[in-house]
């Protein structure tokens with residue numbers, strides 16, 4: 246499907262307030278008791294994936310024939326926002342399943358559809374392997390190759406920052422199948438993680454720890470032709486637009502929890518015989534935080550509704566990138582203000598705010614950093630940037 250082609254609109258709908266309420270209860274029950282241990286151990290709690298599938302929150306956007314709900318990106322955003330209010334990292338699990346799963350059902354064969362079905366049923370966790378050590382923002386420069394040998398492909402190369410790669414069952418790997426064709430000579434492969442020649446090693450991070458990220462090495466890894474998807478670079482560029490909407494929902498959720506904490510603290514913490522929130526310099530930061538949350542909400546759900554309208558990708562890029570840029574800058578402002586308001590106690594383990602600020606540090610980076618969004622926006626404004 247080209248960037249200029251109209252896309253299908255969601256088949257089903259729900260009562261969104263009731264759905265949000267269900268998501269909120271799910272997040273409190275399934276994320277609340279788990280995230281701290283996962284954060285401490287840098288270990289993904291696999292039972293959380295199973296619980297999300299059981300609650301019907303994986304495959305929200307997938308067709309019903311594959312065990313999905315046939316809903317829109319708006320419902321996915323609601324689910325992720327509510328999960329991120331409890332923990333912004335575990336919420337990303339569903340986000341990745343949505344983006345990787347849609348590659349399978351939009352561009353795959355019957356075998357790929359069965360993987361998507363298993364994913365929605367809680368039997369096959371997915372990871373999305375695009376980034377490489379030398380190819381982050383510049384996806385076109387990936388080096389991983391897939392060479393045809395009879396009815397199979399041989400994969401060689403290294404991927405980096407692949408969330409859940411050490412936990413997943415299947416990796417969706419972008420590789421060069423015809424290097425002479427540049428970005429047109431790339432395909433995705435649905436690779437069983439346990440394939441000989443596939444190795445993973447965790448990349449230790451200060452933040453984002455409940456959802457660990459990995460290096461993945463492919464060394465003469467043989468994958469059947471039937472596992473090759475009929476899509477590559479173009480599909481992931483479209484997928485990134487969808488992922489950016491989800492990322493907005495993630496940081497919108499996190500921002501609300503952080504602001505609520507900072508508001509409470511500013512009202513309760515007394516210095517010079519009055520709450521610190523009685524000082525204009527503190528109160529104004531919180532007032533700005535309120536505006537950031539409300540503007541982020543409008544931006545996020547506007548971008549989601551544009552996606553669900555079925556308009557061609559080309560027509561929604563400006564809205565999506567603008568939303569992603571604004572929301573990821575807003576969460577940075579809100580979490581930095583909250584940390585400042587926490588004072589010295591803010592950086593102790595006695596308050597939650599340092600964790601909140603640390604987790605938000607990744608906001609400007611993933612799925613296209615600030616500068617990449619600005620570049621996209623500038624291009625959409627017909628500016629002659631390269």
Ligand SMILES: Cc1cc2nc3c(=O)[nH]c(=O)nc-3n(C[C@H](O)[C@H](O)[C@H](O)COP(=O)(O)OP(=O)(O)OC[C@H]3O[C@@H](n4cnc5c(N)ncnc54)[C@H](O)[C@@H]3O)c2cc1C
Pocket residue numbers: 373374375376378380381382383405406407408409453458607610611612613614615616617
């Ligand atoms: C926690 C985490 C999870 C991730 N999960 C996944 C995953 O599951 N799958 C996956 O494939 N990838 C994943 N990524 C990778 C992520 O998408 C990349 O980190 C991101 O694309 C940026 O690439 P980079 O880190 O190599 O930074 P670089 O591309 O090296 O960028 C470094 C800096 O240079 C700036 N820059 C780059 N190009 C330009 C330019 N043209 N003009 C101006 N400034 C520029 C960037 O904005 C950034 O500030 C993850 C990353 C993190 C941190």
